Amino acid sequence: MFQKIFLPLIFIFAFISCSSDDDFTDELNANRLLWQSSQIKDYTLNERISCFCGGLLSWDVFVLNSIKDRVEFDETQLPSNQIYDDIFNNSRTVEESFDFIESLLSQNVASLNVEYDDVYGFPNHISIDYVANAVDDEISYIYTSFEITN
Numbered sequence: 001m002f003q004k005i006f007l008p009l010i011f012i013f014a015f016i017s018c019s020s021d022d023d024f025t026d027e028l029n030a031n032r033l034l035w036q037s038s039q040i041k042d043y044t045l046n047e048r049i050s051c052f053c054g055g056l057l058s059w060d061v062f063v064l065n066s067i068k069d070r071v072e073f074d075e076t077q078l079p080s081n082q083i084y085d086d087i088f089n090n091s092r093t094v095e096e097s098f099d100f101i102e103s104l105l106s107q108n109v110a111s112l113n114v115e116y117d118d119v120y121g122f123p124n125h126i127s128i129d130y131v132a133n134a135v136d137d138e139i140s141y142i143y144t145s146f147e148i149t150n
Helices: 002-038 084-091 095-106
Strands: 043-051 058-064 066-070 111-116 123-128 138-148
Touching: 002 095, 002 111, 066 084, 095 111, 095 123, 095 138
Parallel strands: none
Antiparallel strands: 043 058, 043 138, 058 066, 111 123, 123 138
8 A cells, every 4th residue: 555655656756856857947948048049248247145154245247248357346345365366256147157057957956046037038046055954055146237238
């Protein structure tokens, strides 16, 4: 009796899990195609990190010809142990954000939620919980103030 009920439930759960992963990947791919179809090469956006962490957590990213050109931020907020190169290297263009989301799909994160811009398809909120039931490991990346500059 137990096997008659338990085994079908395992298969149903596995099917639901796979389809939700597929749905997430489909949504990622559809939004990436929407972004690519816009052919936006020059833009700025604000990237803000929300977490239980220190350091500079907000900056503007300037992209020219689809390449990260520079980041700007309030230098008075820069801790002494953080340097411009760290901020520049850790900031993301839209395409780098898509790549980041894709990389998270291959990791074993407890929770991943992504919201996309309705018009251009770029990620405007990425929320990650790396370990279920762990305290203070959640992190969000919020993208605002998007502006096409070409």
